[in-house]
Amino acid sequence: MEFNELDPLLHNQLRLAVMSILLAKGEAEFNFIKEKSGATAGNLSAQISKLKNAGYLEVNKSFKNNYPLTTCKITDQGILAFERYVDALQSYIKKDN
């Protein structure tokens, strides 16, 4: 069994939560991710920036009913990274067994 290295960018509670939500939803508003992950706005914002810089998600800022609206969308690169991360997790778990 090949033993893959876990992507350090995804091997973090909040970043992994963000990516899991986006994998399930495709696209989600900042407040939705905040509510589901239970993170603070500041911490979430910082982690989203890291994921964005890695090309794992896209951030779109717009307005809805005169209120600022931030939406995040997972990219193809993000989906690929997530799949690799899960593969690596499986290899760890199988190795432990």
Next chain:
Amino acid sequence: MKAEKHWDESESIQLIRSMIEASKYQVADEKFLYLLWGYGVVVAGLSHYYLQFLTGYEYPYLVWLLMPILGVIHFFYLNKKTQSVQSNTWIYRVLSGIWVGMLFAILAVVAGGFGIGWGKVYPVFMLLYGTSAFATGTALEFKWLMLGGLLSIILGAIAFFFVFQFQLLLLVLAVLVSFVLPAHMMRKN
């Protein structure tokens, strides 16, 4: 989210699972709309029946003016809800496609009803309700909507062989099984 701590693989799997679960579309979120339209059509259908066949009122079909009112309530409810909703997912797009498509088809059948007579179009309403409910139930793997939709389609087929008086009662029954009953069976996970 708690502060970073020792973090292992099984916790990662658990987190992925819980986040995906929390993000899932829940049919129970739409319970209000199923009840609104379900009971709305039941009330309008029974009122129509009562006014036309038990009292002989001249304009019984006026009760269907309740539908545009429900449409307005639906619009405001959805508009308010969308402000707090949060995502644009594949399943939302699929369900929007089904129900908006059904709305256009209903309006087309209503237009046709003026031309060929109402006795010929009520079964088509039942087929449309049934198809939409069945498609939604299949997409969401919610058996009550699938079953209700299928029953509504069967009732629609039967209704072609009855006169308008009984078609009205069959329509009420179709809506009870395809909207009202599934709505009452919807539970939050």
